[in-house]
Amino acid sequence: MSQLKPPVGPDDHTQGPIDAAIVLVEYGDFECPYCGEAYPELKAVQKAMGDSLCFAFRNFPLSNAHPHAERAAEFAEAAATIDRFWEMHDLLYENQQALDDRSLVGYATQLGFNKTLIESALSGEFATRVRRAFTSGVRSGVNGTPSLFVNGRRYDGPRDADSLIDLFKRMG
Numbered sequence: 683m684s685q686l687k688p689p690v691g692p693d694d695h696t697q698g699p700i701d702a703a704i705v706l707v708e709y710g711d712f713e714c715p716y717c718g719e720a721y722p723e724l725k726a727v728q729k730a731m732g733d734s735l736c737f738a739f740r741n742f743p744l745s746n747a748h749p750h751a752e753r754a755a756e757f758a759e760a761a762a763t764i765d766r767f768w769e770m771h772d773l774l775y776e777n778q779q780a781l782d783d784r785s786l787v788g789y790a791t792q793l794g795f796n797k798t799l800i801e802s803a804l805s806g807e808f809a810t811r812v813r814r815a816f817t818s819g820v821r822s823g824v825n826g827t828p829s830l831f832v833n834g835r836r837y838d839g840p841r842d843a844d845s846l847i848d849l850f851k852r853m854g
Contacts, residue, residue: 684823684836694738695767697728702736703854706846707831709740709819712755712774713748713781714827721775726843727850734854739771740815742827750781752812757786759808760800766793 690696690705708724710717728737741758743751754774761770773789774781783804790800802808819829823836830837832849839845 684831686831686834686836687818687821689834690736690738694740695762695771696736696738697768698731698736699733700736703734704731704850705736705738705831705833706850707738707740709742709815709822709824709827709829709831711742711744711748711751711827712758712771713751713778714744715778716826717828718775718778720828720841723841723843723846727846730843730847731850735850740819741812742816742819742824742829743812744827750786752809753783753786753804754781755812755815756806756808757790757803759811760790760795760803761793764794764799769793 686707690700690707692700694707706724706727708717708720710720724737728735741755743755745752758767758770758774761767770789770793773792777785777789786803787800790803795803822829822831828841830841833853839849
């Protein structure tokens with residue numbers, strides 16, 4: 683079973699206490715239809731588990747299969763600089779069919795990006811951060827999306843909310 687490398691830390695995008703009993707990490711691609719299917723399931727898990735769960739998201743754009751995934755990830759990273767990562771994360775998954783540059787600029791404007799931040803996101807300024815997350819996924823054994831890790835170990839079981847909630851309650 684693959685180990686998460688590096689473990690969740692202050693550089694990660696997290697929701698919930700970082701020292702929660704259960705730490706769930708998703709390596710995801712904003713254009714991946716399977717990630718899109720997992721999105722509402724993981725939201726339901728977060729809601730059900732409350733503060734006993736820390737959820738972390740790491741970008742893993744599969745650019746060969748999904749031509750807009752890399753740029754969408756860069757816009758999410760740009761949103762993080764103004765503390766709007768999770769809002770952008772949600773917008774991107776809720777609008778997976780519209781991830782072209784024009785749509786991304788529209789989402790950025792909606793979230794309050796100024797012109798300079800939009801230009802930075804379009805210029806590739808956030809590509810290094812996306813690459814760092816992608817590389818950590820490769821080192822952790824990720825070969826597709828979504829890939830989940832529970833308390834540092836790769837999880838390949840059922841990904842529906844009920845199964846995950848049941849697992850986490852048994853663990854906690």
